Amino acid sequence: MATNLMQADAQYCQLGYADIDQILGIEEQVYSHPWSRGNFVDSMLSGYQAFGLRDEAQRLFAYFIVMPVLDELHLLNLAVSAAKQRQGYAQRLLAHMFAYAQERGYVSILLEVRVSNRRAVDVYRRDGFVEIGRRKAYYPAEGNTREDAIVMRRIC
Numbered sequence: 001m002a003t004n005l006m007q008a009d010a011q012y013c014q015l016g017y018a019d020i021d022q023i024l025g026i027e028e029q030v031y032s033h034p035w036s037r038g039n040f041v042d043s044m045l046s047g048y049q050a051f052g053l054r055d056e057a058q059r060l061f062a063y064f065i066v067m068p069v070l071d072e073l074h075l076l077n078l079a080v081s082a083a084k085q086r087q088g089y090a091q092r093l094l095a096h097m098f099a100y101a102q103e104r105g106y107v108s109i110l111l112e113v114r115v116s117n118r119r120a121v122d123v124y125r126r127d128g129f130v131e132i133g134r135r136k137a138y139y140p141a142e143g144n145t146r147e148d149a150i151v152m153r154r155i156c
């Protein structure tokens with residue numbers, strides 16, 4: 001019940017350049033290898049779509065970015081601020097993303113996730129994503145090493 005009340009207060013919205021400072025605040029808090037400001041600017045310049053959740057004080061606390069590739073939507077980034085994790089907000093963003101994809105006729109949503117990111121893999125799996133492959137040494141990792149990506153897809 002408490003979670004539902006908190007979730008009802010969260011406002012879903014489209015994001016743009018003016019939100020990048022807030023996005024970076026979360027990005028740098030929750031990722032070991034965060035995107036740079038330039039990555040977000042380039043994504044928006046390329047027309048990739050960004051959406052997020054704001055709290056009652058209009059502070060952004062979660063977001064995702066998707067890139068259309070023909071009839072497929074590619075999830076590039078999804079994050080929830082540390083204070084708001086484990087309250088179902090990623091699940092909620094994924095529900096919005098799925099509705100967005102269905103409304104526009106995309107046939108599937110594709111994503112990559114670090115093999116070590118068990119929390120995210122479990123969230124995606126619970127949401128209906130299935131592993132369809134691996135990309136070797138896809139991500140930079142600790143100490144100049146590389147980490148594999150799990151490629152997951154959900155059919156719309």
Ligand SMILES: CC(C)(COP(=O)(O)OP(=O)(O)OC[C@H]1O[C@@H](n2cnc3c(N)ncnc32)[C@H](O)[C@@H]1OP(=O)(O)O)[C@@H](O)C(=O)NCCC(=O)NCCS
Nearest residue numbers: 003030078079080085086087088089090091113120122123
């Ligand atoms: C991965 C990430 C997006 C998940 O966000 P989240 O909002 O915490 O996800 P949810 O709350 O929807 O689900 C997370 C867990 O909380 C649980 N949960 C959901 N609502 C809950 C509630 N009200 N009370 C307790 N637990 C709850 C879920 O069952 C899930 O459990 P699990 O970890 O055992 O699978 C978040 O941890 C994050 O931003 N990580 C850093 C960035 C990142 O790794 N992004 C993914 C890149 S591919």
